[in-house]
Amino acid sequence: MYLLNVVGANLRKVAIEMRRYLPNTISMIVTIYAIFLMFFLGIKFIGNPSSAEANTQYMIVTTVMWFLTLMAMQGIGWEITTEATRGTLEQLYMSPVPAWFILFARMLATILLNLVVYAVILLLIMATSSQWLRFDLLTLLPLFFISILGMIGVGFMVAGLALIFKQIQAFLQIAQFIFLAMVAVPIGLSPYLELVPVVRASSMIREAMTSGVSLFDFGANAWLLLSLNAFVYFSLGLLIYKWAETRAMNLGLLGQY
Amino acid sequence: MSTLIELEAISKIYKKRGGKEKVAAVTDLSFEIARGEIVGLLGPNGAGKTTTIKMICGLIRPDEGHVFVNSFDIVRERQKALRSISAVLEGNRNLYWRMTVQENLEYFAGNRGHSARSVRSEINRLIEQFRLESKRHELVNNLSRGMQQKLAIAVAMLAGTEAVLLDEPTLGLDVETGYEVRELLRAIAQEGRTVIISTHDMPVVQDLCERTVIISSGRVLVDDRVSSLMxxxxxxxxxxxxxxxxxxxxxxxxxxxxxxxxxxxxxxxxxxxxxxxxxxxxxxxxxxxxxxxxxxxxxxxxxxxxxxxxxxxxxxxxxxxxxxxxxxx
Structure with a gap:
């Protein structure tokens, strides 16, 4: 029960800060919408008209997935950097609840609340492009849940780097384009892509939203590979984070910025 | 009185950035703090106080030796040990400045696993005790430094731990607020909690602490009752x-x-x-x-x-x- 209270507290905190930093939230909506418009107009005026509809749908899901990935994979790293700068990181570490769980709860809260914002953006985008995607919640909910777990795993790896090196902004700026490639590339391109995080998740979400592939249509194999990928990256992320945490404590770097 | 905090021959050596030079921050440091004691941890700048405090809190791991909090090894049984200790390490920087007084208290309690409802009456009591009623819904950003400092201490108190560790609780405060914080610390001490104060504010030590541990060059220089030394x-x-x-x-x-x-x-x-x-x-x-x-x-x-x-x-x-x-x- 006490872990649920941690999640609840972080959900309230994220909601409060989203409200207090309203200009940031609005600017995020505008940015995503502007990037989508750029892609959309590119497809419309430069791309092949015969495949414009499919490409637009592909691009809509990819854009939203990219921002979701950015938030999940960079989020914990940003949180660590911000908390260290503010001076609150050490307070989080003074809790009897493990810091990784507090950060996990923070990330979960951030993603859940931002999904609401993304839903609004998605509606805007769909209205602009007149391309209406399918929303089969029975398929999409487990898909998102498993995908997010893998993304947060990578987020923990980035956070581990942030704990030790602090100045990771330059790395994150480069990483965002790697994340774009990860969500955009179709899983069928190479079997090795199964090893990369998010690629399968992104492909399956795209298929569900554009082609209407349902939960059972994917087959057990696809679900198994998706879950395995997410589980491995989540576990690996946590292991790397715990290693970095121990190292930061040994070097006395935890609260430094 | 039984021992609550025990430092057993702890040492910490830092490697200077970009070089091979090593600096011994703390060397073979040992002392105990009994339940209910009010101890002043003193020392000149660079004596190893902050490192010692952070090792007690489990934020820095000693290279050698052990720190026990309520008999739990802070490294090996960290989460259990942290149930007995809370700290104000960087004063007003320990708070979320874009959240209100009440929201900060609720958030930190939440992170310790308490629901907002279960701590509501305790939050009300602390807000009253720390004279923050009129600022309950004020953003921390808008509070004076003294108010922020009081809130940071209230957050540590809300944890309900046996021991409270305060690093420079009166630093940067004007005379009046410094006095007010000192009175609050006296009230906390009277509640029977174990209080460890690291400070350069000697009147605070003279006024509040029963015992002082003075650290110099990473070693215990003096460990004695304040009254005896005086x-x-x-x-x-x-x-x-x-x-x-x-x-x-x-x-x-x-x-x-x-x-x-x-x-x-x-x-x-x-x-x-x-x-x-x-x-x-x-x-x-x-x-x-x-x-x-x-x-x-x-x-x-x-x-x-x-x-x-x-x-x-x-x-x-x-x-x-x-x-x-x-x-x-």
Whole structure:
């Protein structure tokens, strides 16, 4: 029960800060919408008209997935950097609840609340492009849940780097384009892509939203590979984070910025 | 009283960035803190206080030795140990500035696994005790530094732990707010909690702490009751007023012979600590060298700051302390 209270507290905190930093939230909506418009107009005026509809749908899901990935994979790293700068990181570490769980709860809260914002953006985008995607919640909910777990795993790896090196902004700026490639590339391109995080998740979400592939249509194999990928990256992320945490404590770097 | 916090021969060495040079922040440090004690952790800048505090909190791992909080090893049983200790480490920086007073209290309680409902009455009590009622829904960003400091302490209190560790609780506060915070700390101490205060504010130590652990160059220099140290120095401190200034030779001789506390700017008066009653004859001999007439010789009251300075500056000889049954590590 006490872990649920941690999640609840972080959900309230994220909601409060989203409200207090309203200009940031609005600017995020505008940015995503502007990037989508750029892609959309590119497809419309430069791309092949015969495949414009499919490409637009592909691009809509990819854009939203990219921002979701950015938030999940960079989020914990940003949180660590911000908390260290503010001076609150050490307070989080003074809790009897493990810091990784507090950060996990923070990330979960951030993603859940931002999904609401993304839903609004998605509606805007769909209205602009007149391309209406399918929303089969029975398929999409487990898909998102498993995908997010893998993304947060990578987020923990980035956070581990942030704990030790602090100045990771330059790395994150480069990483965002790697994340774009990860969500955009179709899983069928190479079997090795199964090893990369998010690629399968992104492909399956795209298929569900554009082609209407349902939960059972994917087959057990696809679900198994998706879950395995997410589980491995989540576990690996946590292991790397715990290693970095121990190292930061040994070097006395935890609260430094 | 049973032991709540135990530091067992802890050492910490840092490697300087970009080089192979190593710095020993703490060396073979050992002391215990009993339940209900109010201890002042003192030391000059760079003495190893912050490292020691952070090792007690489990934020820095010792290279050698162990820290036990409520019998739990802070490294190996960290989460269990942290149920017994909370801390205010960076004062007002320990808070979320874009959240209100109440939201901060609720959030930190939530992170310890408490629901907002279960801590509501305790939050109300603390807000009242810390005189933050009118600021309950104010953003921390808009509070004065003193208010922020009080809130940071309230957050640590809300954790409900047996021990509260406060790093520089009065730093940067004006006289009035500093006094208010000191009164709050006194109230906390009276609740029976174990309080560890790391500070440069000597009146706080003199006023609140029962015991002091003075660290210098990463080692325990003195571990004793504040009242005992005060008594030791008080009974031996004299103020001497002269009819003419001391000569340079007399100043040199006095410095070499006694733990001189301070000279007046014009060298026509000074305070001195005498190791034993017979030392007064030696003092008189030095004054007689230049036929310096003594106008007055009085026992003087002493502030803890003077005691601290003497201890840290090594003006007190080891044998002097040992003869008085005081621990000088």
């Amino acid at each position: 008594k030791l120095f008080e009974t031996k401190a004299y103020s001497v007023s002269l009819a003419k200034p001391l000569s340079q030779m007399q100043v040199t001789r006095l410095k070499a012979t006694f733990a001189v506390l301070s000279f007046a700017d014009d060298y026509k008066s000074f305070t001195v600590t005498l190791e034993h009653d017979e030392a007064i004859y030696t003092l008189m001999d030095i004054l007689r060298l230049e036929r310096t007439p003594v106008e007055a010789l009085d026992r003087t009251s002493i502030h803890f700051e003077q005691v601290f300075r003497q201890l840290v500056n090594g003006q007190v000889k080891n044998h002097q302390m040992r003869e008085s049954n005081h621990v000088l590590a």
